[in-house]
Amino acid sequence: MITTSRIVFRPVVPTDYPRLYEIESDPTTAMTWRYHGNLPAFEQYEPALWKQTQQIMVVEGRTSGQVVGYLQLHDVDARAGNAWFSLYSGPEHRGSGLVMEGLMAYCEWAFGNWPIRWLYAHSFAQNVTEFEHGMRRGEAVRLGVLRERVIVDGEPTDVHVIGISRENWMASPLRRRFNLLRARLS
Amino acid sequence: MGTGMFEYFALPTAHAEALARQFAPDLLAAAFTGADIQRLYYERFENDADVFGDMSALFEVEVTYPEFAMIGGRYENRTTSVLTRERFAAAHPGSMQ
Numbered sequence: 001m002i003t004t005s006r007i008v009f010r011p012v013v014p015t016d017y018p019r020l021y022e023i024e025s026d027p028t029t030a031m032t033w034r035y036h037g038n039l040p041a042f043e044q045y046e047p048a049l050w051k052q053t054q055q056i057m058v059v060e061g062r063t064s065g066q067v068v069g070y071l072q073l074h075d076v077d078a079r080a081g082n083a084w085f086s087l088y089s090g091p092e093h094r095g096s097g098l099v100m101e102g103l104m105a106y107c108e109w110a111f112g113n114w115p116i117r118w119l120y121a122h123s124f125a126q127n128v129t130e131f132e133h134g135m136r137r138g139e140a141v142r143l144g145v146l147r148e149r150v151i152v153d154g155e156p157t158d159v160h161v162i163g164i165s166r167e168n169w170m171a172s173p174l175r176r177r178f179n180l181l182r183a184r185l186s
Numbered sequence: 187m188g189t190g191m192f193e194y195f196a197l198p199t200a201h202a203e204a205l206a207r208q209f210a211p212d213l214l215a216a217a218f219t220g221a222d223i224q225r226l227y228y229e230r231f232e233n234d235a236d237v238f239g240d241m242s243a244l245f246e247v248e249v250t251y252p253e254f255a256m257i258g259g260r261y262e263n264r265t266t267s268v269l270t271r272e273r274f275a276a277a278h279p280g281s282m283q
Contacts, residue, residue, distance in 0.1 A: 080255035120251070144249030146266065148225065149189065161249045161266075 002105040004178075005062065005185055007098055009105035012056040012070065014046075019067045020058075021045050026091045054083070057109065059102030061093075069099035071106045073114070081117035085110070087130075100130060104178045107139075107169045117166050124150070125158040139172045140164045187224035187271075192217060194228070196237050207239030214241060215281040218271050226269045231255070231262045244277055245269045 002009040012020070021042055024035070040048045049056070053074040058067045069089040076083040085106065089099040110116060120143070123131060134140035143163045148156035169175055194213070196206035217226055228238075228245060231254070236242060245267035253261035275282060 077255070082251075082254065117253070118251070143251055144247070144266065146227075146248050147268070161251075163251070 002109060002182070003062070003185065004101060004105070004182055007068070007101050007105070008060040008062055009057055009102055009109065010060065012058050016058055016067055016070075017046060017049070018042070020049065020056075020070055020088075023067075023069065023088050023090045054114075057102075057106060059099050059105075061098060066090075068093040068096070069102060071099075071102060073110060076114065076116070078115055081115055082120065083110070083114065083116050083118075084120050084122075086121065104174065107164060108175065108178070111166045111169055119164045121162045123160045123162055124152065125160065126152075128160045128162075131160075131162050134164075134174075135162070137172070137174060139168055139174055141168075187222055189225040189227065190217065190221055190223045192226050192228045192269075194237050196235060198235065203235050203237060206237040207241075210238045210241045211278060211281065214269065214274060215278065218274060219282045224271050226271075226274075228267050228269070229264060230267070231257060231264050233257070233262055241269075244273050246273075 001011075021039075024039055035048075039045075053072050054076045055073045056070055057073075058070045060066065061068050067090070069087065071088070072086040074084050074086065087099060087103060087106075093099060107119070110119060121131075131140055131142075135142055141163050143161040146159040146161065149159040150157050192214070194206065194210070196202040214226070217223070238245070246269075247265045247267045249266040251264040251266075254264035255262065
């Protein structure tokens with residue numbers, strides 16, 4: 001568990017599933033997520049949620065106690081030292097920065113607990129602005145763009161491939177600041 | 187129209203790799219003819235054998251994963267490349283009929 005002034009970052013528990021399901025059901029983004037609009041019924045949700053997934057961590061608002069989003073670690077290749085992550089934000093919390101703060105906690109947790117050199121994520125063109133700050137600062141890099149990779153709402157949509165390397169994260173000023181603020185809190 | 191992944195391997199012998207290069211145009215034409223796809227993706231490590239020959243130039247690299255995995259004691263990049271239906275058809279007119 002990682003606590004900051006605004007969030008609690010912790011492993012998922014089964015009582016979180018209804019909230020995760022609610023987040024994934026949001027119609028404005030359901031088409032862009034992994035189910036492409038075909039979210040399974042809640043009774044079949046748990047195995048679908050954990051498919052190819054090693055761990056799920058939720059981001060909880062510290063004052064509200066509400067799960068504002070979650071991050072998945074999936075498709076870990078321990079031999080190659082890489083893995084993928086997915087990031088989900090509740091619609092009412094997008095733009096608040098809470099889940100992106102969760103991503104900092106996630107990097108700290110993932111690189112601290114897994115033998116991973118690289119974390120990768122796919123981001124649809126309409127969501128990639130969330131990563132732009134990190135790419136400008138250098139914690140994240142755009143590894144490429146898969147042009148017109150998927151159809152979203154009937155339109156061909158680009159998929160950006162984002163990478164975060166252990167080396168960059170460990171050396172980043174953002175990480176130092178994040179941990180400094182955590183230390184002050186405790 | 188959708189997309190597809192093209193997985194194409196040859197035994198690690200000069201003869202097998204030459205055969206792969208020879209038949210690559212026909213197999214790519216078959217892929218575009220047999221499936222309703224607009225874009226065909228191919229993934230490779232940087233030191234993988236060339237199985238496409240002249241076709242390689244038609245693929246465009248869209249993503250490079252630096253030092254993706256250790257192979258033979260050194261890290262190699264992995265790339266995802268794409269061949270579009272239009273690009274293939276322009277280079278091989280008449281091959282998809």
